[in-house]
Amino acid sequence: xxxxxxxxxxxxxxxxxxxxxxxxxxxxxxxxxxxxxxxxxxxxxxxxxxxxxxxxxxxxxxxxxxxxxxxxxxxxxxxxxxxxxxxxxxxxxxxxxxxxxxxxxxxxxxxxxxxxxxxxxxxxxxxxxxxxxxxxxxxxxxxxxxxxxxxxxxxxxxxxxxxxxxxxxxxxxxxxxxxxxxxxxxxxxxxxxxxxxxxxxxxxxxxxxxxxxxxxxxxxxxxxxxxxxxxxxxxxxxxxxxxxxxxxxxxxxxxxxxxxxxxxxxxxxxxxxxxxxxxxxxxxxxxxxxxxxxxxxxxxxxxxxxxxxxxxxxxxxxxxxxxxxxxxxxxxxxxxxxxxxxxxxxxxxxxxxxxxxxxxxxxxxxxxxxxxxxxxxxxxxxxxxxxxxxxxxxxxxxxxxxxxxxxxxxxxxxxxxxxxxxxxxxxxxxxxxxxxxxxxxxxxxxxxxxxxxxxxxxxxxxxxxxxxxx
Numbered sequence: 001x002x003x004x005x006x007x008x009x010x011x012x013x014x015x016x017x018x019x020x021x022x023x024x025x026x027x028x029x030x031x032x033x034x035x036x037x038x039x040x041x042x043x044x045x046x047x048x049x050x051x052x053x054x055x056x057x058x059x060x061x062x063x064x065x066x067x068x069x070x071x072x073x074x075x076x077x078x079x080x081x082x083x084x085x086x087x088x089x090x091x092x093x094x095x096x097x098x099x100x101x102x103x104x105x106x107x108x109x110x111x112x113x114x115x116x117x118x119x120x121x122x123x124x125x126x127x128x129x130x131x132x133x134x135x136x137x138x139x140x141x142x143x144x145x146x147x148x149x150x151x152x153x154x155x156x157x158x159x160x161x162x163x164x165x166x167x168x169x170x171x172x173x174x175x176x177x178x179x180x181x182x183x184x185x186x187x188x189x190x191x192x193x194x195x196x197x198x199x200x201x202x203x204x205x206x207x208x209x210x211x212x213x214x215x216x217x218x219x220x221x222x223x224x225x226x227x228x229x230x231x232x233x234x235x236x237x238x239x240x241x242x243x244x245x246x247x248x249x250x251x252x253x254x255x256x257x258x259x260x261x262x263x264x265x266x267x268x269x270x271x272x273x274x275x276x277x278x279x280x281x282x283x284x285x286x287x288x289x290x291x292x293x294x295x296x297x298x299x300x301x302x303x304x305x306x307x308x309x310x311x312x313x314x315x316x317x318x319x320x321x322x323x324x325x326x327x328x329x330x331x332x333x334x335x336x337x338x339x340x341x342x343x344x345x346x347x348x349x350x351x352x353x354x355x356x357x358x359x360x361x362x363x364x365x366x367x368x369x370x371x372x373x374x375x376x377x378x379x380x381x382x383x384x385x386x387x388x389x390x391x392x393x394x395x396x397x398x399x400x401x402x403x404x405x406x407x408x409x410x411x412x413x414x415x416x417x418x419x420x421x422x423x424x425x426x427x428x429x430x431x432x433x434x435x436x437x438x439x440x441x442x443x444x445x446x447x448x449x450x451x452x453x454x455x456x457x458x459x460x461x462x463x464x465x466x467x468x469x470x
Contacts, residue, residue, distance in 0.1 A: 005409045012416025013264075020423050021273045022263060025101030028108050031430060032437055036103035036299055039441070043300035046286070046293045057125045060297050062201035063284035065208040067277040067298060070154070070365030071305040072212065073358050074165040075269050077351065078332040080313040084323065085330035087261030089233070090240030092314045094262025095269075099306035102272030103299040108433045109426050111295030112136065113278035114286060115436065115452075118465045120375045124197060125468075127282025128369070129275040129422045130376040135463030136429050142421055146275065147373035149418035151388075154276060155370025157411035159392055160399025162359035162366075167400035169332075173352035182400025185360065186393040192364045193389050197283055200368045204361060211357035212309060218350070219312035222342050226319045233318045269310055270302040274415065275422030277301060279369040290452040291469075292440035316342065367392050432460050 029036065036043075047060055058066075083091040109129065116135045117127030130150070134143035163185050167178035192203050223230060238244075241262075243255030271277060277298050286293035313335060320338035322329065329337055332351070339347030367389075374380045374388055426433070435457060443450040454461050454469040 002409075005413050008413040009409060009416060012413065012420060016420055017416060017423075018260075018263060018267065020420070021105070021267050022098060022101065024273055024423055024427060025098065025103075025105045027427070028104035028430070028433070029101045031434060032104055032107070035107060035437065036100065036303075039296070042444070043296045043303070046288070046296040047300060056119065056123050057285040058198060058201040058280075058283050059205075060284050060287060060294065062205050063280050063294065064297050064301055065204040066201050066280045066365050066368055067301045068208050068212065068304060068365075069204045069361035070276060070280075070369065071269065071271050071301060072208070072309055073162055073362035074332070074355055075265075076305070076309050076358060077313055077335050077354060078165075079265055079269060080310050081317060081331050081334040081338075083261040083265035084314060084317055085334060087258040088240045089236040089314075089318060090238075090242070090255065090258030091262035091265065092237050092311065092318075093241035094259045095266040095306060095310060095314075096262075098263050098266035099270050099272075099302055099310075102266065102270050102306075103302045105426070106270070106272040106277065106302045107292075107295040107299040108430065109273065109275065109278045109422065110281035110298035111291045111433055111436050112426060112429055113282040114284075114291035114294045115432070115460075115464060115469070117282040117468065119468075121380050125283050125285075126372050126375045126380075128279035128372050128376070129425060130373060131282070132278075132429065133421070133425045134376070136432065136460075137425055138463070139425075142425070143376060146418050146421045147376045149414045149421075150275070150279070150373045151370045153411045153415040153418065154366040155373070155388065155392065156395050157414075159363045159366055160395040160402075161411075162362045163396040163399040164402070165332075166356050166359045169352040169355040173348050178401045179397075182397040185363070185400065186396045188360065189363055189367075189396055190389070190393050193367050193392065197280075197368050197371060200364050201280075201283075203364065207357060207361055211354070211361065212304065215354060216308060216312050218343075219315050222316055222319060225342070229319055233315070236318070265310070266306055270306045272302050273423055273426070274419045276366075276369055279372040280365070282372070283368075288440075288450040290436075290440050290443075290450040292436050292452075293450070295436075363392075363396065435460060 047064055083095065112132045113127045113129070116132040117125050118131065120126035130143035130147040133146060134140040163182060166185055167181040170176040170181050171178050192199055240258050241255070281294045281298050284294050284297070317323065317334060317338040320341035322334065322337045322341055326337060336348055336351045339351050343350065370388060371385060374384055439452065440450045452469050454464050454466055
Protein backbone atom coordinates (compact mmCIF):
# COMPACT_ATOMS: atom_id res chain seq x y z
CA UNK A 1 0.00 0.00 0.00
CA UNK A 2 2.82 2.39 0.86
CA UNK A 3 4.47 1.71 -2.49
CA UNK A 4 1.23 2.35 -4.41
CA UNK A 5 0.50 5.56 -2.50
CA UNK A 6 4.06 6.83 -2.94
CA UNK A 7 3.90 6.09 -6.67
CA UNK A 8 0.60 8.01 -7.00
CA UNK A 9 2.02 10.97 -5.10
CA UNK A 10 5.11 10.99 -7.30
CA UNK A 11 2.96 11.08 -10.44
CA UNK A 12 0.46 13.66 -9.16
CA UNK A 13 2.75 16.02 -7.25
CA UNK A 14 5.99 15.45 -9.11
CA UNK A 15 4.61 15.79 -12.63
CA UNK A 16 0.89 16.27 -13.29
CA UNK A 17 -0.04 18.96 -10.79
CA UNK A 18 3.14 21.01 -10.50
CA UNK A 19 3.16 21.62 -14.25
CA UNK A 20 -0.59 21.27 -14.76
CA UNK A 21 -1.62 23.86 -12.18
CA UNK A 22 1.01 26.31 -13.38
CA UNK A 23 0.13 25.83 -17.06
CA UNK A 24 -3.59 26.18 -16.32
CA UNK A 25 -2.94 29.45 -14.50
CA UNK A 26 -0.95 30.81 -17.45
CA UNK A 27 -3.64 29.60 -19.88
CA UNK A 28 -6.50 31.36 -18.07
CA UNK A 29 -4.37 34.47 -17.51
CA UNK A 30 -3.85 34.81 -21.26
CA UNK A 31 -7.31 33.67 -22.38
CA UNK A 32 -9.09 36.03 -19.97
CA UNK A 33 -6.91 38.97 -20.97
CA UNK A 34 -4.83 39.21 -17.77
CA UNK A 35 -8.02 39.72 -15.82
CA UNK A 36 -6.36 39.55 -12.39
CA UNK A 37 -4.18 42.57 -13.22
CA UNK A 38 -6.50 44.68 -15.37
CA UNK A 39 -9.53 44.26 -13.11
CA UNK A 40 -8.02 43.93 -9.62
CA UNK A 41 -10.28 46.73 -8.41
CA UNK A 42 -13.28 44.56 -9.32
CA UNK A 43 -12.16 41.99 -6.72
CA UNK A 44 -12.38 44.59 -3.96
CA UNK A 45 -15.73 45.88 -5.24
CA UNK A 46 -17.28 42.39 -5.32
CA UNK A 47 -16.20 41.66 -1.73
CA UNK A 48 -17.42 44.87 -0.14
CA UNK A 49 -20.41 45.29 -2.44
CA UNK A 50 -22.86 43.53 -0.14
CA UNK A 51 -22.97 42.03 3.34
CA UNK A 52 -26.52 40.76 2.95
CA UNK A 53 -27.06 37.22 4.21
CA UNK A 54 -30.11 35.33 2.95
CA UNK A 55 -31.84 32.26 4.34
CA UNK A 56 -30.34 30.03 1.66
CA UNK A 57 -26.87 31.51 1.21
CA UNK A 58 -24.01 33.53 2.66
CA UNK A 59 -22.50 36.91 1.79
CA UNK A 60 -19.53 37.39 -0.58
CA UNK A 61 -17.38 38.48 2.38
CA UNK A 62 -18.31 35.35 4.32
CA UNK A 63 -17.48 33.16 1.33
CA UNK A 64 -14.07 34.84 1.12
CA UNK A 65 -13.33 34.36 4.82
CA UNK A 66 -14.38 30.69 4.80
CA UNK A 67 -12.14 29.98 1.79
CA UNK A 68 -9.30 31.85 3.51
CA UNK A 69 -9.99 29.83 6.67
CA UNK A 70 -9.21 26.69 4.67
CA UNK A 71 -6.34 28.17 2.63
CA UNK A 72 -4.52 29.81 5.53
CA UNK A 73 -3.24 26.97 7.70
CA UNK A 74 -0.02 25.79 9.27
CA UNK A 75 1.51 25.66 5.80
CA UNK A 76 1.63 29.46 5.81
CA UNK A 77 3.96 29.23 8.82
CA UNK A 78 5.89 25.99 8.32
CA UNK A 79 5.55 25.54 4.55
CA UNK A 80 7.13 28.88 3.69
CA UNK A 81 10.03 28.08 6.02
CA UNK A 82 10.57 24.76 4.24
CA UNK A 83 10.54 26.52 0.85
CA UNK A 84 13.17 28.99 2.08
CA UNK A 85 15.31 26.21 3.55
CA UNK A 86 15.24 24.10 0.38
CA UNK A 87 15.03 26.83 -2.27
CA UNK A 88 16.58 29.88 -0.66
CA UNK A 89 15.20 33.44 -0.80
CA UNK A 90 14.53 33.05 -4.54
CA UNK A 91 11.69 30.63 -3.74
CA UNK A 92 9.64 33.62 -2.57
CA UNK A 93 9.79 35.25 -6.02
CA UNK A 94 8.46 32.12 -7.72
CA UNK A 95 5.84 31.78 -5.01
CA UNK A 96 4.64 35.26 -6.00
CA UNK A 97 4.61 34.39 -9.70
CA UNK A 98 2.56 31.22 -9.27
CA UNK A 99 0.06 33.09 -7.08
CA UNK A 100 -0.37 35.84 -9.66
CA UNK A 101 -1.27 33.37 -12.43
CA UNK A 102 -3.22 31.21 -9.94
CA UNK A 103 -5.60 34.10 -9.37
CA UNK A 104 -6.96 33.54 -12.89
CA UNK A 105 -7.48 29.83 -12.18
CA UNK A 106 -9.30 30.62 -8.93
CA UNK A 107 -11.51 33.08 -10.83
CA UNK A 108 -12.39 30.43 -13.43
CA UNK A 109 -13.29 27.58 -11.06
CA UNK A 110 -15.36 29.74 -8.70
CA UNK A 111 -17.25 31.37 -11.58
CA UNK A 112 -18.19 27.88 -12.79
CA UNK A 113 -19.22 26.87 -9.27
CA UNK A 114 -21.62 29.82 -9.17
CA UNK A 115 -23.05 29.12 -12.62
CA UNK A 116 -23.87 25.47 -11.95
CA UNK A 117 -24.97 25.80 -8.31
CA UNK A 118 -28.34 24.49 -7.20
CA UNK A 119 -30.53 24.32 -4.11
CA UNK A 120 -29.78 21.51 -1.66
CA UNK A 121 -32.25 19.39 0.30
CA UNK A 122 -32.35 21.85 3.24
CA UNK A 123 -32.85 24.86 1.00
CA UNK A 124 -29.21 25.95 1.21
CA UNK A 125 -27.42 26.74 -2.05
CA UNK A 126 -24.89 24.06 -3.00
CA UNK A 127 -22.29 23.68 -5.72
CA UNK A 128 -18.63 23.18 -6.54
CA UNK A 129 -16.50 21.12 -8.92
CA UNK A 130 -18.56 17.93 -8.49
CA UNK A 131 -21.64 19.85 -9.62
CA UNK A 132 -20.08 21.58 -12.64
CA UNK A 133 -18.40 18.34 -13.70
CA UNK A 134 -21.77 16.55 -13.62
CA UNK A 135 -23.91 19.39 -15.00
CA UNK A 136 -21.48 21.11 -17.35
CA UNK A 137 -19.56 18.10 -18.68
CA UNK A 138 -22.30 15.49 -18.22
CA UNK A 139 -19.86 13.27 -16.29
CA UNK A 140 -21.57 12.52 -12.94
CA UNK A 141 -19.22 9.57 -12.36
CA UNK A 142 -16.20 11.92 -12.40
CA UNK A 143 -18.07 14.27 -10.07
CA UNK A 144 -18.64 11.37 -7.67
CA UNK A 145 -14.93 10.48 -7.65
CA UNK A 146 -14.09 14.12 -6.98
CA UNK A 147 -16.61 14.30 -4.11
CA UNK A 148 -15.32 11.14 -2.42
CA UNK A 149 -11.71 12.34 -2.68
CA UNK A 150 -12.71 15.71 -1.23
CA UNK A 151 -14.40 14.09 1.77
CA UNK A 152 -11.43 11.80 2.46
CA UNK A 153 -8.76 14.48 2.15
CA UNK A 154 -10.25 17.83 3.22
CA UNK A 155 -13.14 16.53 5.31
CA UNK A 156 -11.26 13.96 7.36
CA UNK A 157 -7.50 13.47 7.16
CA UNK A 158 -6.33 17.06 6.66
CA UNK A 159 -8.39 18.08 9.68
CA UNK A 160 -6.49 15.57 11.78
CA UNK A 161 -3.24 17.06 10.46
CA UNK A 162 -4.32 20.55 11.56
CA UNK A 163 -5.34 19.21 14.99
CA UNK A 164 -1.94 17.56 15.30
CA UNK A 165 -0.25 20.90 14.59
CA UNK A 166 -2.26 22.65 17.30
CA UNK A 167 -1.63 19.90 19.85
CA UNK A 168 2.11 19.82 19.13
CA UNK A 169 2.39 23.61 19.35
CA UNK A 170 0.53 23.83 22.68
CA UNK A 171 2.50 20.93 24.11
CA UNK A 172 5.77 22.63 23.19
CA UNK A 173 4.79 26.13 24.36
CA UNK A 174 2.63 25.38 27.41
CA UNK A 175 3.23 21.64 28.12
CA UNK A 176 -0.47 20.85 27.61
CA UNK A 177 -1.02 17.10 26.98
CA UNK A 178 -1.92 16.46 23.34
CA UNK A 179 -5.01 14.40 24.23
CA UNK A 180 -6.42 17.26 26.32
CA UNK A 181 -5.81 19.66 23.44
CA UNK A 182 -7.57 17.26 21.08
CA UNK A 183 -10.69 17.18 23.25
CA UNK A 184 -10.75 20.98 23.55
CA UNK A 185 -10.33 21.44 19.78
CA UNK A 186 -13.09 18.91 19.14
CA UNK A 187 -15.41 20.74 21.54
CA UNK A 188 -14.91 24.11 19.85
CA UNK A 189 -15.11 22.52 16.40
CA UNK A 190 -18.39 20.85 17.34
CA UNK A 191 -19.89 24.14 18.54
CA UNK A 192 -19.20 25.64 15.12
CA UNK A 193 -19.84 22.86 12.61
CA UNK A 194 -23.06 21.62 14.26
CA UNK A 195 -24.46 25.02 13.36
CA UNK A 196 -23.99 24.25 9.67
CA UNK A 197 -22.45 26.28 6.87
CA UNK A 198 -24.05 29.55 7.98
CA UNK A 199 -22.55 29.20 11.48
CA UNK A 200 -19.14 28.39 9.97
CA UNK A 201 -19.41 31.49 7.77
CA UNK A 202 -20.36 33.78 10.67
CA UNK A 203 -17.44 32.51 12.80
CA UNK A 204 -14.94 32.75 9.93
CA UNK A 205 -16.12 36.30 9.21
CA UNK A 206 -14.90 37.29 12.69
CA UNK A 207 -11.82 35.13 13.25
CA UNK A 208 -10.15 35.23 9.82
CA UNK A 209 -9.82 39.03 9.48
CA UNK A 210 -8.56 39.16 13.10
CA UNK A 211 -5.92 36.44 12.71
CA UNK A 212 -4.74 37.62 9.31
CA UNK A 213 -4.71 41.25 10.38
CA UNK A 214 -2.72 40.57 13.57
CA UNK A 215 -0.16 38.47 11.70
CA UNK A 216 0.27 41.02 8.92
CA UNK A 217 0.50 43.87 11.43
CA UNK A 218 3.37 42.15 13.25
CA UNK A 219 5.14 41.55 9.93
CA UNK A 220 4.78 45.25 9.05
CA UNK A 221 6.17 46.26 12.46
CA UNK A 222 9.14 43.92 11.98
CA UNK A 223 9.67 45.31 8.48
CA UNK A 224 9.69 48.89 9.80
CA UNK A 225 12.08 47.96 12.63
CA UNK A 226 14.49 46.49 10.09
CA UNK A 227 13.80 48.90 7.26
CA UNK A 228 17.47 49.41 6.41
CA UNK A 229 17.77 45.69 5.60
CA UNK A 230 14.73 45.59 3.29
CA UNK A 231 16.53 46.60 0.06
CA UNK A 232 19.11 43.87 0.66
CA UNK A 233 16.40 41.26 1.28
CA UNK A 234 14.56 42.24 -1.91
CA UNK A 235 17.81 42.07 -3.88
CA UNK A 236 18.48 38.65 -2.38
CA UNK A 237 15.01 37.36 -3.38
CA UNK A 238 15.40 38.54 -6.98
CA UNK A 239 19.04 37.49 -7.22
CA UNK A 240 18.48 33.96 -5.94
CA UNK A 241 15.35 33.57 -8.09
CA UNK A 242 17.45 33.91 -11.24
CA UNK A 243 20.65 32.35 -9.92
CA UNK A 244 22.57 35.62 -9.71
CA UNK A 245 23.55 35.02 -6.08
CA UNK A 246 25.34 31.93 -4.80
CA UNK A 247 23.35 29.61 -2.54
CA UNK A 248 24.08 29.59 1.17
CA UNK A 249 23.16 27.71 4.32
CA UNK A 250 21.00 24.64 3.77
CA UNK A 251 20.09 25.68 0.22
CA UNK A 252 21.18 23.57 -2.70
CA UNK A 253 20.36 23.60 -6.38
CA UNK A 254 20.41 27.34 -7.17
CA UNK A 255 17.75 28.71 -9.50
CA UNK A 256 16.17 25.30 -10.16
CA UNK A 257 15.67 24.66 -6.44
CA UNK A 258 14.29 28.17 -5.91
CA UNK A 259 11.80 27.78 -8.75
CA UNK A 260 10.59 24.29 -7.83
CA UNK A 261 10.15 25.00 -4.10
CA UNK A 262 8.57 28.39 -4.72
CA UNK A 263 6.11 26.96 -7.22
CA UNK A 264 5.19 24.09 -4.89
CA UNK A 265 4.70 26.36 -1.90
CA UNK A 266 2.56 28.77 -3.89
CA UNK A 267 0.36 26.03 -5.36
CA UNK A 268 -0.09 24.12 -2.11
CA UNK A 269 -0.87 27.24 -0.11
CA UNK A 270 -3.37 29.12 -2.28
CA UNK A 271 -5.12 25.96 -3.59
CA UNK A 272 -5.94 27.66 -6.91
CA UNK A 273 -7.15 24.92 -9.25
CA UNK A 274 -7.42 22.31 -6.49
CA UNK A 275 -11.22 22.47 -6.50
CA UNK A 276 -11.60 23.28 -2.79
CA UNK A 277 -12.63 26.95 -2.56
CA UNK A 278 -15.35 26.66 -5.28
CA UNK A 279 -17.38 24.57 -2.82
CA UNK A 280 -17.99 27.57 -0.58
CA UNK A 281 -18.00 30.05 -3.48
CA UNK A 282 -21.17 28.36 -4.75
CA UNK A 283 -23.01 29.03 -1.47
CA UNK A 284 -22.57 32.80 -1.73
CA UNK A 285 -25.23 35.22 -2.93
CA UNK A 286 -23.08 37.23 -5.36
CA UNK A 287 -23.35 40.99 -5.62
CA UNK A 288 -23.54 41.86 -8.50
CA UNK A 289 -25.79 38.88 -9.25
CA UNK A 290 -23.49 37.29 -11.77
CA UNK A 291 -21.29 34.12 -11.62
CA UNK A 292 -18.15 36.13 -12.39
CA UNK A 293 -18.68 38.21 -9.26
CA UNK A 294 -17.74 35.33 -6.96
CA UNK A 295 -14.89 34.45 -9.30
CA UNK A 296 -13.36 37.87 -8.57
CA UNK A 297 -13.87 37.34 -4.83
CA UNK A 298 -12.01 34.04 -4.75
CA UNK A 299 -9.20 35.39 -6.92
CA UNK A 300 -8.64 37.95 -4.17
CA UNK A 301 -8.39 35.05 -1.70
CA UNK A 302 -5.33 33.73 -3.55
CA UNK A 303 -3.75 37.18 -3.40
CA UNK A 304 -4.32 37.49 0.36
CA UNK A 305 -3.10 33.97 1.14
CA UNK A 306 0.15 33.99 -0.83
CA UNK A 307 1.06 37.56 -1.71
CA UNK A 308 0.29 38.81 1.80
CA UNK A 309 0.34 36.09 4.49
CA UNK A 310 3.00 33.77 3.03
CA UNK A 311 5.11 36.83 2.20
CA UNK A 312 4.74 38.01 5.82
CA UNK A 313 6.27 34.74 7.04
CA UNK A 314 9.09 35.03 4.51
CA UNK A 315 9.83 38.62 5.58
CA UNK A 316 9.93 37.63 9.24
CA UNK A 317 12.40 34.81 8.51
CA UNK A 318 14.65 36.64 6.05
CA UNK A 319 14.99 39.76 8.22
CA UNK A 320 15.88 37.69 11.30
CA UNK A 321 19.16 36.29 9.92
CA UNK A 322 18.52 32.86 11.47
CA UNK A 323 19.00 31.10 8.13
CA UNK A 324 22.67 32.10 8.35
CA UNK A 325 23.17 31.35 12.05
CA UNK A 326 21.17 28.09 12.09
CA UNK A 327 21.25 26.72 8.52
CA UNK A 328 19.88 23.30 9.50
CA UNK A 329 16.61 24.61 10.89
CA UNK A 330 13.46 24.26 8.80
CA UNK A 331 9.69 24.15 9.12
CA UNK A 332 7.99 25.48 12.23
CA UNK A 333 11.26 25.54 14.18
CA UNK A 334 12.72 28.02 11.69
CA UNK A 335 9.65 30.28 11.90
CA UNK A 336 9.74 30.18 15.72
CA UNK A 337 13.46 30.98 15.83
CA UNK A 338 12.93 33.91 13.47
CA UNK A 339 10.11 35.26 15.62
CA UNK A 340 12.24 34.90 18.75
CA UNK A 341 15.02 36.86 17.07
CA UNK A 342 12.60 39.74 16.53
CA UNK A 343 10.46 39.82 19.69
CA UNK A 344 12.34 37.62 22.16
CA UNK A 345 10.71 34.87 24.23
CA UNK A 346 7.24 36.03 23.23
CA UNK A 347 7.99 34.67 19.75
CA UNK A 348 7.32 31.06 20.73
CA UNK A 349 3.95 31.97 22.25
CA UNK A 350 2.94 34.16 19.32
CA UNK A 351 3.67 31.37 16.83
CA UNK A 352 1.75 28.89 19.02
CA UNK A 353 -1.28 31.21 19.07
CA UNK A 354 -0.99 31.79 15.32
CA UNK A 355 -1.01 28.03 14.77
CA UNK A 356 -4.15 27.68 16.91
CA UNK A 357 -6.06 30.27 14.89
CA UNK A 358 -4.71 29.23 11.48
CA UNK A 359 -5.27 25.50 12.03
CA UNK A 360 -8.66 25.79 13.77
CA UNK A 361 -10.14 27.91 11.00
CA UNK A 362 -8.77 25.42 8.46
CA UNK A 363 -10.68 22.64 10.21
CA UNK A 364 -14.04 24.40 10.05
CA UNK A 365 -13.40 25.62 6.49
CA UNK A 366 -12.44 22.15 5.29
CA UNK A 367 -15.55 20.66 6.87
CA UNK A 368 -17.81 23.05 4.94
CA UNK A 369 -16.38 21.68 1.69
CA UNK A 370 -17.08 18.10 2.74
CA UNK A 371 -20.71 18.93 3.53
CA UNK A 372 -21.19 20.13 -0.05
CA UNK A 373 -19.70 16.88 -1.35
CA UNK A 374 -22.18 14.85 0.72
CA UNK A 375 -25.06 16.75 -0.87
CA UNK A 376 -23.72 16.01 -4.36
CA UNK A 377 -23.49 12.29 -3.57
CA UNK A 378 -27.17 12.32 -2.60
CA UNK A 379 -26.48 11.69 1.07
CA UNK A 380 -26.94 15.22 2.33
CA UNK A 381 -29.81 14.37 4.68
CA UNK A 382 -29.67 15.26 8.41
CA UNK A 383 -28.52 11.80 9.52
CA UNK A 384 -25.65 11.66 7.04
CA UNK A 385 -24.47 15.17 7.85
CA UNK A 386 -24.68 14.37 11.57
CA UNK A 387 -22.55 11.28 11.00
CA UNK A 388 -20.01 13.33 9.04
CA UNK A 389 -19.74 15.87 11.85
CA UNK A 390 -19.18 13.20 14.46
CA UNK A 391 -16.53 11.57 12.27
CA UNK A 392 -14.74 14.93 11.83
CA UNK A 393 -14.62 15.41 15.62
CA UNK A 394 -13.24 11.88 16.04
CA UNK A 395 -10.51 12.61 13.47
CA UNK A 396 -9.62 15.82 15.32
CA UNK A 397 -9.09 13.93 18.58
CA UNK A 398 -7.23 11.11 16.82
CA UNK A 399 -5.02 13.51 14.91
CA UNK A 400 -4.00 15.37 18.05
CA UNK A 401 -2.32 12.26 19.49
CA UNK A 402 -1.27 10.34 16.37
CA UNK A 403 0.91 10.94 13.36
CA UNK A 404 0.55 8.11 10.88
CA UNK A 405 2.42 8.98 7.71
CA UNK A 406 0.64 6.39 5.56
CA UNK A 407 -2.76 7.96 6.23
CA UNK A 408 -1.46 11.45 5.52
CA UNK A 409 0.24 10.31 2.31
CA UNK A 410 -3.00 8.66 1.24
CA UNK A 411 -4.80 11.98 1.75
CA UNK A 412 -2.19 13.67 -0.46
CA UNK A 413 -2.86 11.09 -3.17
CA UNK A 414 -6.59 11.60 -2.79
CA UNK A 415 -6.20 15.37 -3.14
CA UNK A 416 -3.93 14.82 -6.14
CA UNK A 417 -6.61 12.83 -7.95
CA UNK A 418 -9.25 15.38 -6.97
CA UNK A 419 -7.19 18.30 -8.28
CA UNK A 420 -6.36 16.50 -11.52
CA UNK A 421 -10.04 15.89 -12.24
CA UNK A 422 -10.83 19.54 -11.49
CA UNK A 423 -8.08 20.84 -13.78
CA UNK A 424 -9.36 18.79 -16.71
CA UNK A 425 -12.91 19.98 -16.02
CA UNK A 426 -12.17 23.71 -15.90
CA UNK A 427 -10.05 23.51 -19.04
CA UNK A 428 -12.88 21.75 -20.89
CA UNK A 429 -15.29 24.41 -19.62
CA UNK A 430 -12.96 27.32 -20.36
CA UNK A 431 -15.21 28.48 -23.20
CA UNK A 432 -18.04 28.93 -20.71
CA UNK A 433 -15.74 30.91 -18.39
CA UNK A 434 -14.85 33.19 -21.30
CA UNK A 435 -18.53 33.83 -22.10
CA UNK A 436 -19.26 34.70 -18.46
CA UNK A 437 -16.29 37.06 -18.30
CA UNK A 438 -17.16 38.89 -21.52
CA UNK A 439 -20.76 39.28 -20.39
CA UNK A 440 -19.76 40.72 -17.01
CA UNK A 441 -17.13 43.13 -18.33
CA UNK A 442 -19.36 44.30 -21.19
CA UNK A 443 -22.06 45.29 -18.72
CA UNK A 444 -19.53 47.08 -16.52
CA UNK A 445 -18.19 48.93 -19.56
CA UNK A 446 -21.74 49.96 -20.48
CA UNK A 447 -22.11 51.48 -17.03
CA UNK A 448 -24.74 49.07 -15.74
CA UNK A 449 -24.70 46.73 -12.76
CA UNK A 450 -23.84 43.26 -14.16
CA UNK A 451 -26.66 40.74 -13.97
CA UNK A 452 -26.56 37.31 -15.55
CA UNK A 453 -29.55 36.02 -17.51
CA UNK A 454 -29.21 32.44 -18.65
CA UNK A 455 -31.87 32.89 -21.33
CA UNK A 456 -29.38 34.99 -23.31
CA UNK A 457 -26.95 32.04 -23.46
CA UNK A 458 -28.92 28.97 -24.62
CA UNK A 459 -25.69 27.24 -25.69
CA UNK A 460 -24.62 26.83 -22.06
CA UNK A 461 -28.06 26.66 -20.42
CA UNK A 462 -28.20 22.87 -20.17
CA UNK A 463 -27.43 21.89 -16.58
CA UNK A 464 -27.87 25.42 -15.22
CA UNK A 465 -30.61 26.11 -12.65
CA UNK A 466 -32.79 28.58 -14.54
CA UNK A 467 -34.63 29.63 -11.40
CA UNK A 468 -31.39 30.98 -9.90
CA UNK A 469 -30.21 32.75 -13.05
CA UNK A 470 -33.56 33.78 -14.56
